[in-house]
Amino acid sequence: MVASLGSMLKGVRIADFSWVIAAPLATQYLAIHGAEVIRIESTYRLDTLRNNLPMVNGVGPNNCPYFGSYNMNKLGVRLNLRKLEGVKLAKSLIATCDVVVENFTPGTLARLGLSFDELRAIRPDLVMLSMALGGQTGPESSFKGFGTVIQGAAGITHLTGWPDRDPVGTGVAYTDFFAGPLAASVLLAALILRRDSGRGQYIDLSQQEASLYALDAALLEQAVNGAAATRQGNRHPAAAPHGVYPCLGEDRWIAIAVFTDAQWRGLREALGSPAWSLESRFSTFLGRKKDEDELDRRVSGWTSERDGRETMRLLQRHGVAAGIVADAGDLETDPELAFRQHFIALRHPSIGTFPMDSLPYRIDAQQPIPSRAAPCLGQDNAAVFAELLGLDAEEYERLERQGVFE
Amino acid sequence: MTGLDSPAPALRSLRVLDLTAEAGSLATRLLGGLGAEVIRIEPLGGHTDRRRPPFADDIPDPERSLVWYQFNAGKKSITLNLESEDGRSVFRRLVAVSDVVVESLPGGYLQGLGLDYGALACERPNLVQLSISPFGEGGPYAGYAACDLTEMAMGGLMYLCGDPDRAPVRVTAEQAYAQAGIQGAVAALIAIWRRDETGLGGQIDFSIQEAMLWTLGNNRLTHSAGGPITRRAGGGRADLSGGNRIIYRAADGHIGFLRRSDGHIALHHWLDDEGVETGMIVADLQGKPLYGPGSASPELRARLEEVLRRFFEARPKRQLVREGQRRNLIMAEVASPADLLASEHLHERDFFQTVHEPALGRDITVPGSPYHSADMPWTTGRAPRVGEHNLEMYEGLLGFSRSDVITLRAVGAV
Numbered sequence: 001m002v003a004s005l006g007s008m009l010k011g012v013r014i015a016d017f018s019w020v021i022a023a024p025l026a027t028q029y030l031a032i033h034g035a036e037v038i039r040i041e042s043t044y045r046l047d048t049l050r051n052n053l054p055m056v057n058g059v060g061p062n063n064c065p066y067f068g069s070y071n072m073n074k075l076g077v078r079l080n081l082r083k084l085e086g087v088k089l090a091k092s093l094i095a096t097c098d099v100v101v102e103n104f105t106p107g108t109l110a111r112l113g114l115s116f117d118e119l120r121a122i123r124p125d126l127v128m129l130s131m132a133l134g135g136q137t138g139p140e141s142s143f144k145g146f147g148t149v150i151q152g153a154a155g156i157t158h159l160t161g162w163p164d165r166d167p168v169g170t171g172v173a174y175t176d177f178f179a180g181p182l183a184a185s186v187l188l189a190a191l192i193l194r195r196d197s198g199r200g201q202y203i204d205l206s207q208q209e210a211s212l213y214a215l216d217a218a219l220l221e222q223a224v225n226g227a228a229a230t231r232q233g234n235r236h237p238a239a240a241p242h243g244v245y246p247c248l249g250e251d252r253w254i255a256i257a258v259f260t261d262a263q264w265r266g267l268r269e270a271l272g273s274p275a276w277s278l279e280s281r282f283s284t285f286l287g288r289k290k291d292e293d294e295l296d297r298r299v300s301g302w303t304s305e306r307d308g309r310e311t312m313r314l315l316q317r318h319g320v321a322a323g324i325v326a327d328a329g330d331l332e333t334d335p336e337l338a339f340r341q342h343f344i345a346l347r348h349p350s351i352g353t354f355p356m357d358s359l360p361y362r363i364d365a366q367q368p369i370p371s372r373a374a375p376c377l378g379q380d381n382a383a384v385f386a387e388l389l390g391l392d393a394e395e396y397e398r399l400e401r402q403g404v405f406e
Numbered sequence: 407m408t409g410l411d412s413p414a415p416a417l418r419s420l421r422v423l424d425l426t427a428e429a430g431s432l433a434t435r436l437l438g439g440l441g442a443e444v445i446r447i448e449p450l451g452g453h454t455d456r457r458r459p460p461f462a463d464d465i466p467d468p469e470r471s472l473v474w475y476q477f478n479a480g481k482k483s484i485t486l487n488l489e490s491e492d493g494r495s496v497f498r499r500l501v502a503v504s505d506v507v508v509e510s511l512p513g514g515y516l517q518g519l520g521l522d523y524g525a526l527a528c529e530r531p532n533l534v535q536l537s538i539s540p541f542g543e544g545g546p547y548a549g550y551a552a553c554d555l556t557e558m559a560m561g562g563l564m565y566l567c568g569d570p571d572r573a574p575v576r577v578t579a580e581q582a583y584a585q586a587g588i589q590g591a592v593a594a595l596i597a598i599w600r601r602d603e604t605g606l607g608g609q610i611d612f613s614i615q616e617a618m619l620w621t622l623g624n625n626r627l628t629h630s631a632g633g634p635i636t637r638r639a640g641g642g643r644a645d646l647s648g649g650n651r652i653i654y655r656a657a658d659g660h661i662g663f664l665r666r667s668d669g670h671i672a673l674h675h676w677l678d679d680e681g682v683e684t685g686m687i688v689a690d691l692q693g694k695p696l697y698g699p700g701s702a703s704p705e706l707r708a709r710l711e712e713v714l715r716r717f718f719e720a721r722p723k724r725q726l727v728r729e730g731q732r733r734n735l736i737m738a739e740v741a742s743p744a745d746l747l748a749s750e751h752l753h754e755r756d757f758f759q760t761v762h763e764p765a766l767g768r769d770i771t772v773p774g775s776p777y778h779s780a781d782m783p784w785t786t787g788r789a790p791r792v793g794e795h796n797l798e799m800y801e802g803l804l805g806f807s808r809s810d811v812i813t814l815r816a817v818g819a820v
Contacts, residue, residue, distance in 0.1 A: 004600075008596055008597075008599060008600040008603075009596065009599060009600075021623075025620075029592045029593075029596065030596075033596050052624060053624055053628055053633070054624065054627055054628045054630075054631035054632075054633050055631075056631045065624075065627045065630075065631065066623070066624040066627055069624075069627065134751060135755055135778065136778075137754065137755055138750075138751040138752075138754040138755045139750055139751050139754060140731075140751040141751075142731070143727075143731050143738070144731065144734065144736055145664070145736050145737075145738055146664060146736065148652060148662070148664060149652065149662035149663070149664045149736055149737065149738045150662075150738055151662075152653075152660070152661070152662035152738045152739055152740040152741060153662075153738040153739055153741055154741070155741050155742070155743060155746050156577060156579070157653065157660070157662060157740045158660075158740055158741060158742045158743075159577055159578040159579050160567060160575065160576075160577045160578065161568070161569070161575060162569070162572065162575065165569065166641060166653060166655065166660060167641070167653060167660060167740055168567065168568060168569060168575070168638075168640050168641050168653065169567075169641070169652070169653065169662070169740075170563065170566065170567045170577060170581075170621075171566035171567050171568075171625075171636075171638050171639060172563070172566055172621060172622060172623040172625070173623055174581075174621065177585075177620060177621040177623075178584070178585075178588060181585075181588040181589045181591075181592050181620075182436070182588045182591075182776060183777075184592045185436055185437075185440065185588070185591045185592050185595055186440070186776070186777050188592065188595035188596065188598075188599060189416035189417055189440040189441070189595065189782065190416060190779070190782055191599070192416050192417065192595070192598070192599065192602070193414065193416035193781070193782055195602070196419070197414065199781060200781075201779050201780070201781035201782055202779065202780070202781075203777050203778070203779045203782070204777065204778040204779070205776065205777040205778075206755065206776075206777075206778075208752075209752070209755070209757050209775075209776050209777075210776040210777070212746065212757070212773055212776070213432065213435075213436075213584075213588075213773065213776055214577075214579060214581065214584050215579045215743070216473060216476060216579040216580060216584075217460060217472040217473045217475070217476045218579060218743045219476075219743050219746060219747065219772075219773055220460075220472040220475055220476055220770070220772065220773075221460045221472055221743065222742075222743035222744050222746075222747050223747055223758075223770060223771040223772070224462050224463070224472060224475075224766075224770050224771075225460060225462065225463060225464065225472075227460065228742060228743060228744055229460075229578070229743055230578070230742070231578045232578045233575055233578075234555065234573065234575055234576050236555070237459050238458070238459075239553075242555060243555075243573070244555075244559065244564070244573040244574055244575070244576075245573070246573070251637060253559075253565075253573055253574055254559075255555045255556045255558075255559035255560075255564065256556075257553045257555045257556060259553070263551070316549075316550050316551060319551055320551060321550075321551040321552050321553045321555070321556050322551075322556060323550070323552065323556035323557070323559045323560035324559065324560065325559040325560075325564050325565050325574050326559065326560050326561070326562045326565060327562070327565045327629075327635045327637075328562065328565075328622075328625055328626045328628070328629035328630070328635050328636065329629055329635055330562075331562050331619065331626055332626070332629065332630060334560075335545070335546045335547070336541050336542075336545045336546055336547040336548075336615060337615070337616070337619075339544065339545030339546060340541075340542055340544075340545060340613060340616060342616050342619065354630065354631075355630050357616075357619050357620060357626075358616070359593075359616075360542075360589055360593075360612060360613050360614075360615075360616035360617035360619070360620065361542075361589075361590075361593045361610050361611060361612040361613065361616075362542070362543075362610070362611045363593075363597060363608045363609070363610050363611075364608045364609055365611070
């Protein structure tokens with residue numbers, strides 16, 4: 001049945017003009033499940049992820065597994081949209097596609113003659129998804145950026161950090177990792193609607209707006225109560241302790257959360273029931289909350305002399321939610337991820353065999369496994385232009401000489 | 407094809423039973439937003455999420471939780487006691503007329519009630535069930551207690567967040583639960599697509615820990631490639647950039663500024679146009695790496711940082727971002743919720759919507775559609791009151807008589 005997970009979306013073809021993370025991540029889910037996703041790239045506008053770290057087995061556009069992370073199971077063609085013939089070929093390709101995905105700066109595709117209206121004329125039931133940072137309209141639609149910065153415009157940076165300090169935001173391009181999956185659901189819904197109605201559509205998805213769904217009730221708190229939600233470090237209104245505590249080793253930490261009285265008793269037992277923990281002021285949640293600073297110091301004192309993983313296991317034996325703050329090395333050796341076979345050794349023509357993340361779920365106990373690593377730049381030009389579009393060798397060479405495939 | 411002529415919610419023919427706890431209620435919110443009929447199944451006294459602060463007007467009341475409003479807008483609510491035999495029997499009848507079950511209940515809970523996927527699939531053979539759990543089914547952590555904090559920690563994201571001189575830090579909005587929601591929805595829809603094509607349902611075993619590994623950018627990859635472990639860099643990106651700052655103070659808040667090697671001429675002109683005395687030629691840094699071999703000397707880099715710090719600190723954030731963007735610099739506001747609600751950009755795009763909230767007796771402003779499409783409307787709506795749709799579901803959908811419903815209520819099943 002493994003094969004069937006890889007063909008759940010068989011028959012869906014996507015022309016993917018997107019780049020960097022958010023939009024390629026959106027189509028990544030579909031590609032792993034069998035949608036035929038064709039990345040259209042150009043040497044003149046190399047995906048910044050192709051030129052990023054880490055580089056494996058040499059340095060070049062085909063050596064970065066970061067690019068590989070969001071482009072598994074996709075075909076890759078090189079096509080120069082600055083050439084008229086390139087645009088013509090793009091149109092021929094789109095005429096055979098169900099979906100177009102792009103995240104150019106708004107207006108770019110229209111200038112190339114590839115606006116939705118023009119494309120719908122050649123493919124009447126086309127679904128087109130644009131996912132610019134701030135959407136296609138509005139005073140900030142021309143803004144440029146990356147997720148590391150745009151998380152600020154989406155309210156996430158404001159909510160990350162310590163209350164007594166400047167905000168820090170997440171250390172990653174977080175809006176990409178939020179808007180990407182959300183866009184995948186929107187795209188799947190559009191495909192379902194098209195199948196039921198025969199109608200395509202144009203979707204203007206703003207990465208900023210999508211990411212506002214990551215803020216829990218912060219917008220409502222402002223809108224309804226006029227109160228400003230702000231970053232609370234690691235604190236939680238309904239738990240104490242609820243924090244991250246140092247462990248033995250360099251920069252090693254454990255997260256511990258106590259929501260219930262039973263968990264508090266578990267923590268106390270794990271600590272060996274020291275005298276301070278038995279003081280009556282700690283016996284109630286309100287008491288623990290009131291003296292949370294001291295509680296944190298006590299817990300830190302205990303954890304700082306202990307190994308993180310051992311402490312996690314000890315606390316878990318006492319029913320306390322505890323987990324090491326895993327760094328990259330911990331993830332690679334994590335026993336649960338190993339049990340789930342999370343990392344898939346995928347063979348790439350330039351990179352070689354490299355451990356890639358698998359999708360976070362199993363269906364009927366089967367794991368969705370990509371059958372192919374991300375394409376090298378232009379790897380599938382022949383398959384797409386010759387086999388799919390029927391370009392003969394002579395014509396291909398003529399266009400190639402004109403730089404159409406650069 | 408049914409030949410729909412007008413815009414229609416995409417998932418209008420889908421019925422979803424929502425048994426989520428904190429994790430996963432965003433998945434059903436998305437499915438509901440896309441048009442599915444989502445039925446929230448609450449215990450008789452109401453779901454525990456209704457106790458979550460903040461509350462409207464700071465009045466703690468199960469009908470006033472803003473967390474409840476946020477994640478349950480547009481859903482329906484029925485009360486149902488799954489721990490009674492009659493309640494389970496009603497639940498099975500509901501499953502028989504539903505398409506999807508989404509649950510994030512404690513591991514083994516549904517199995518213990520005889521409501522595992524196998525049993526439910528007897529009622530509805532092509533049922534799609536999304537089961538969200540901290541680590542997925544099986545393995546050494548399967549029985550571990552977990553919450554958003556520990557899941558963000560064990561999934562690797564937390565190690566990359568925070569100031570270097572303090573502990574790693576979470577986001578004060580639950581991102582492990584949120585990732586479970588958005589990635590879980592994708593899995594459910596892919597399974598729905600297959601069901602519609604082949605008639606085959608399926609059970610999705612979703613791991614929040616694995617989902618978090620999809621938020622790490624190149625950080626795990628870098629180590630797997632033999633590189634170092636990347637660490638949190640405060641207001642910078644957690645990478646190897648030697649602490650290249652991203653977050654700066656403005657006169658009235660903060661901005662994010664991603665300084666790139668190709669932006670130094672523009673930066674030079676900007677500082678020049680504003681009459682800033684820099685004591686250096688910023689344009690000389692154009693094209694040079696920001697750090698490492700070939701970059702400017704540490705003294706020069708420190709001077710530029712100081713110049714930028716003072717320059718930004720003296721100016722309001724909106725003005726900085728508009729001008730920086732005009733000059734092709736990668737800059738964004740660090741927006742607070744108040745900034746977002748006042749955002750001209752979001753207003754011009756009609757992002758915020760108004761719904762009437764009967765529990766408050768007034769209209770409230772809520773987040774609207776995360777996408778714009780003339781052909782596929784998003785459902786906003788308000789969150790349901792406890793058991794608001796009991797009669798509609800039990801009488802209308804399942805065909806119980808009023809006296810049956812009264813009896814079921816009397817025995818504590820609904």
